[in-house]
């Protein structure tokens with residue numbers, strides 16, 4: 001029995017990866033992210049991965065008033081063949097932690113220009129866990145804010161963002177037999193239905209406040225009130241804190257409509273009013289004479 005224990009101890013000390021030796025700290029505005037590389041991550045890829053972590057973190061910090069939404073977080077990076085980024089996941093259990101898998105052949109452009117997933121996972125750090133039936137709001141915020149944050153940082157073109165919204169958001173519309181967002185936990189309704197909710201909220205807050213407030217004010221206030229991924233909140237609390245920050249009842253009202261009811265949103269009319277004009281497949285042009293063109297510009301311009 002003792003020999004077995006000794007063999008186990010030897011195995012642990014001799015063969016297990018040494019996370020401390022493979023860990024790095026990325027400094028972000030208002031935060032430190034500890035990055036732990038799995039032993040399969042090539043050493044020569046690590047500088048590029050750290051640059052990618054820093055860029056993704058800066059995009060999120062810029063959206064949240066210039067500060068990353070949590071002061072400390074841990075990111076585990078795993079490795080696989082190919083070029084893709086996959087398997088992103090964020091949790092607040094045992095501190096803000098995320099994991100992600102990166103292809104060993106991922107290029108600089110794959111990570112710094114095309115990847116959305118790490119920014120998406122970091123955005124999850126800035127919202128509390130809400131009961132399961134409202135999970136669509138956690139994913140909707142991450143889906144909607146991710147490209148907005150990257151456009152604001154200057155690493156994603158605004159036309160590409162709007163073209164993506166125009167082509168992907170219709171997936172979030174209710175299908176026959178669907179209920180409201182609170183009772184239809186499908187992939188499309190959770191991610192893109194949640195993103196439609198956030199876009200509608202952002203536009204409506206800006207419309208009602210003459211562009212002085214936006215969804216970011218609501219989300220920043222939720223973080224400032226302690227609503228990070230480490231906490232669990234009732235949905236009503238998050239909506240109330242967000243609404244108070246914008247001086248509106250947009251979040252509460254929108255949830256009262258889209259939470260229980262399978263209401264289809266007139267996205268075509270929304271694109272027209274924002275001045276987003278489809279031009280061919282996955283391409284858009286902007287019409288600055290549209291009634292809400294200033295709202296469209298403010299969404300991606302942001303302000304300090």
Ligand SMILES: [Zn+2]
Pocket residue numbers: 120121124138139142
């Ligand atoms: Zn997510």
